Amino acid sequence: MGVPNPTSNLNIDIRHLKTISALAEQGSLAGAALSLSLTQSALSHQLKELETRLNLELYLRKSRPLVLTAAGQQLLALARQVLPALAQTEKQLQALHSGDAGRLHLALDCHSCIQWLLPLLPDFRRQWPGVDLEVESVPGFDTIGALLGGQLDLLLISDVHTRGDLHFEPLFSFELTLVMAPDSRLCHKTKIEPIDLLQEVLLVYPVERARMDVFSRFLQPAGVEPARCKTVDNTSVMLQMAAAGLGVAALPRWASDEFVRQGLLEARPLGQGIRRHMYGAVRAADKDQACLQSLFERIRTKMGASQTSV
Structure with a gap:
């Protein structure tokens, strides 16, 4: 076969992709035909039609097991991209139709x-x-x-x-900030340094220190320990305790934004800023x-x- 005609209409169908995929998986026309529920004659006719349309051979005749040509390999690469995506989309659409996703x-x-x-x-x-x-x-x-x-x-x-x-x-x-009551002695600072927490009660969640950024990335590198830590397992309670002056807390900015907007809390960055x-x-x-x-x-x-x- 010669050079393909660049003006020809290729019209590669899903069935063609399924066929080339079956050929690669089964290694023979007979096996591919069986997996596609086709007769071998029908499969051969379909392949001949596609090769004529492409003006390219897709597999080497008389090869055992079947060997795809460069054109066949290129079509197979497309099939391996398109067919799984198609199957996934069909599954999702069926799930939506049945109401069970x-x-x-x-x-x-x-x-x-x-x-x-x-x-x-x-x-x-x-x-x-x-x-x-x-x-x-x-x-x-x-x-x-x-x-x-x-x-x-x-x-x-x-x-x-x-x-x-x-x-x-x-x-x-997001940024981690230290939140405190509006009358806290730390409010005059533009940013908080580790040493500033030496005299503070630090409100913390009930998790190990290694998982808390205020310790692993702020206090421990500076060798600083707060005056006391108080465990609080609820963010809302932690914010209210900080607003009442019962401690300070290191929280993501989103956690305290509403309290800060209402003037119930002040928030300051930790050092040069801790971003996660x-x-x-x-x-x-x-x-x-x-x-x-x-x-x-x-x-x-x-x-x-x-x-x-x-």
Whole structure:
């Protein structure tokens, strides 16, 4: 066969992609025909028709097992891109039609994330009515292990674990600030230094210090210990205690914005600024699921607009 006519209308169909994929998988015309529920004669006719249209041979005749030509390999590469995407889309559309789009068990590895997440969920649930959505706030178990084991489907987290079976979707960045009562002695400062907390009661969540940025990235590098730490397991209570002058707290800016706007709290950056990034951790195989990507986009839109620098 000669050089293809550049003006010819190729019209490659899905059936052609399925055929070339079956040929590669089965290694013979007979095996491919069986897997496609076609007669070998019908499959040969279909291939001949496509080769005529392309003006190219797609496989080497009399090869055992069957060997694809360069043109056949190129068509196979397209098939391996298109067919899985098509199958996934068909599955999602069928799920929407049946009202059963599966389960989304979401966990937060962040105490104050529930504050911005919950307002997003009504619109998300209207868009995905068939998703069985379950939200768990700061679960007391190994969240990464649960994600890998299938007990969780999505984890909102600010730490990345480098491993190929997980995907960490970047969502938004945020700043950690120290919040205090408006009459605190620290309000005159434009930024907080570690030594400023020597005489302060630091309000903290009930997690190990290694997971708290105020310790790992601010106090411990300077060798500073606050006067006392008081454990509080609820962000709202923590904010009210800080507003009452019962301690200070290191929180993401979004957690205290409303209190600061009302004049109930003051907020100051820690040192030169401590910025973190929020990620959506999912199993690598699930990262392109439409409902997950829809939720990620909602989070980025809301939190990107609410953060001063992303």
